[in-house]
Amino acid sequence: MKIPLSWLREYIDIDWDVEKIASELTMSGNNVEDVYRAFDLEGKIVVGRVENVEKHPNSDRLLVCRVNTGDKGYTVVAGDPTMKVGDIVPLALEGAKLHTGLVVKPLKIKGVLSEAMMCSLEELGL
Structure with a gap:
């Protein structure tokens, strides 16, 4: 299942980057297979x-x-x-x-x- 980071942040009040969130989810027993970035929005x-x-x-x-x-x-x-x-x-x-x-x-x-x-x-x- 794909979950947008924005949706996840509606339910969890955290300021972690996506890698930290994926790591914590995995450590809690939730399998994170991949982190997919739609595109780079860094002002470009x-x-x-x-x-x-x-x-x-x-x-x-x-x-x-x-x-x-x-x-x-x-x-x-x-x-x-x-x-x-x-x-x-x-x-x-x-x-x-x-x-x-x-x-x-x-x-x-x-x-x-x-x-x-x-x-x-x-x-x-x-």
Whole structure:
């Protein structure tokens, strides 16, 4: 059974890290098989608002989007044809590590620099 840490903390008032909680649960006779982290939220995955969407100049299937996080705007090359201005999206910034092990970094895609990565729920491990 998978139990979110947030749910567990609703019932147990503790400030331990997840490894300590897993250890204590195991020592109390409850089997903890694995600790699964959906993704790394250490400031590298944020919420952004799509401000502009244009067709990619060198691809029929890609879009070039401008996404604003409130602190900064990012140019992002995306493959989702349903993307539109006003969409609120999860945005993985440079250095973010996704659950697949992929580390996000700026990348030129067909000649356009993509500074971050808009993520689907699957890419976030949710």
